[in-house]
Amino acid sequence: MAPKVLVSDKLSETAVQIFRDRGVEVDYLPDLGKDKDKLLEVIGQYDGLAIRSATKVTEKVLQAATKLKVIGRAGIGVDNVDIPAASKKGVIVMNTPFGNxxxxxxxxxxxxxxxxxxxxxxxxxxxxxxxxxxxxxxxxxxxxxxxxxxxxxxxxxxxxxxxxxxxxxxxxxxxxxxxxxxxxxxxxxxxxxxxxxxxxxxxxxxxxxxxxxxxxxxxxxxxxxxxxxxxxxxxxxxxxxxxxxxxxxxxxxxxxxxxxxxxxxxxxxxxxxxxxxxTPHLGASTTEAQENVALQVAEQMSDYLLTGAVQNALNMPSVTAEEAAVMGPWVKLAQHLGAFIGQMTDEPIKAINILYDGTVATMNLQALNAAAIAGIMKATNPDVNMVSAPVIAKERGVQVSTTRQEKSGVFDAYMKITVVTETRERSIAGTVFSDGKPRFIQIKGITIDAEIGANMLYTTNEDVPGIIGTLGRTLGENGVNIANFTLGRSGVGKDAIALLYLDEPAPQKALDDLAATGVFRQIKPLAFEVA
CATH class of the missing domain: 3.40.50.720 (NAD(P)-binding Rossmann-like Domain)
Incomplete structure (x- = not known):
């Protein structure tokens, strides 16, 4: 049975014809997106939804979309789509980031x-x-x-x-x-x-x-x-x-x-x-741009519905269906490793080096690289995705290199990201345990075993007595609850790090109070997108 797509905003007739020519059944109802009740009534019939900005794809709409597999936004902005809700439903959200x-x-x-x-x-x-x-x-x-x-x-x-x-x-x-x-x-x-x-x-x-x-x-x-x-x-x-x-x-x-x-x-x-x-937000308002993004979204949605190919997805890697089941946890790990380095790095990145060791080295490294680069760049550009991130890195002259090697340590597989700036190198390594959860296993060359939480706090200091007490007391005085604690050090009296799992982001006063103690070299709040 042919997949069925609803076009609920104005798209060019040429774009609509692309669906038909590719063997996709399409209903072109360009004013439907403005009628929330009618959209809720009919959305359950469709495998795909092609939109511009008028249609609001809320969690309520997604709950009613029992067959929906993909949402295609003709344009770059997806503020009108509840992406977390779409991800939870298993609906891919695509956009056309470079058409305008x-x-x-x-x-x-x-x-x-x-x-x-x-x-x-x-x-x-x-x-x-x-x-x-x-x-x-x-x-x-x-x-x-x-x-x-x-x-x-x-x-x-x-x-x-x-x-x-x-x-x-x-x-x-x-x-x-x-x-x-x-x-x-x-x-x-x-x-x-x-x-x-x-x-x-x-x-x-x-x-x-x-x-x-x-x-x-x-x-x-x-x-x-x-x-x-x-x-x-x-x-x-x-x-x-x-x-x-x-x-x-x-x-x-x-x-x-x-x-x-x-x-x-x-x-x-x-x-x-x-x-x-x-002017009234006319930046993308030319005949050519509107036509380009419409044609692109029709091609992308057709490719996915007919072959499973994924392009310009904001919530899914560009991998085949067979690869996705195996790679999912590693994609998440790559994003977390990248997010850590992206949030820690304030100066221009010259190079990104990604090492794959063991079984992970046999996977689709292009997708894993894209996930890692997107994680790094999301710290400054939340609109970046796994498809656009490598393009943006190339445009900005960032050299990306990949190294594969056979199993060389205690883990069956791990990956390590190193970024190079004008003044320093920074690296972090991680693996996926048998429970499918990503872990940080090395930061600054220091071995640790840390799960990833939504709100974390990273500190560095000289390994001296009293650091744990200082962290607990200062955060406690500021009403911050520590859910978990991971420590590591390079040696007695040498460099030490701590990763704290917090129930909520640490307020600025807590960070200022920690800095005022004078014992920490670095204090950095971190946020991660966790399921």
Missing amino acids: SITTAEHAIAMMFAVARQLPEASASTHSGKWEKNRFMGVELFNKTLGVIGAGNIGGIVCDRALGLHMKVVAYDPFLSEERATAMGVTKVELDELLARADFITLHVPLTDKTRNILSRENLAKTKKGVRIINCARGGLVDEAALAEALKSGHVAGAGFDVFETEPATDSPLFHLPNVVV
Whole structure:
């Protein structure tokens, strides 16, 4: 029996035809996604669901979707899909992460021109019958310095286009290596230097705890007087109220915003300012981009439903059905090892080396590598997945190497990840025990046996008496309960580490109090996605 797909948002007829040509039965009901009750009523009939942003795939919808195997999002954002609930139901969630990159980059460039030459205001003035030629004095982009915050896929395209306009480009990106920056033709700088040098600033980073308000009131004050700021990435990256004040004072000469902290944006401090160009989140809104992502999602969903092939999945590795049963625990281990290193590393990564020992060395290492790289990069980019992570690593000049070796220790199999930065190497090893649970077995060359918990605390110190008491007392005074404790040391009186399992994340005051004791070299809260 042919698989059946529901298209509940507007997709091109060409994309719908792809399903039919591939032998997939399809119902094209582009307005159904807006009717939650009707969607609940019919979703149980379908093996696949193709959507854009209007359809909300909630836990309630997933509970009613008794046959559903795959959700395909035509576009990158999956905020409208409850991914944890989908994973629990065994439903694959796919997106099309690169289909609208060029379109979004071009919109940023267009906004730069519009702000530099005051095009919307000049157009409105001329339409009203005025001829205010002397009112609209613009600036050239030629020979100006463009500061690009985030030099990944979209940011990299913006860099390329800006160089074509003969701009000088400086880029801030924690994962951009010097070698990759040189190959791109840009200068890698720290954020403060970018703020001080740039005539134009454009943002191309995801919204995370680290990037939220990256252009805060404080950082806006560090910018060059007369700077122009473009945001076509995510709302919340810029303090809109502080930027409005800087625009009114003249410190910032202009701004172009396609995204806002609250959307749909019916009001904003940036509205009604003459030196601001605003658009209603049009970054991906071109005929070509909408067609590209629609065609891609139709191909990906058809491939999965007909052959089992998985592409651009956010909650499943790209492996065959036969491999998945055996590799599942090792994929989870790779993600945990990567997540540990990603959360511990604050400087650009030059290389990732992954060692596979014993039986794991015979598995699908491409998928395990992807899981490890995704784990590392999720610390700064929560949108990354196992398919996009290797591509992003390559774009940023990160060298990924893999080593296989026969069983060489007490474990039948283990894997070890080492990251190399400009100043150091950091490594962690793990294995999967017979109970199917991943374990950390070595950190900093120190042997341990640690399960992985959702909320953990990692500390390093000199091996001296009283450390356990200090940890227990300080956390207890802050109301933090320790569920479990794992210790390791390189030798008596030498380097020692501790991994604590906490019932909930440690508050900042607890971390500050631990630091104030003066006995810890490193104190790092860690979070892991555990079932």
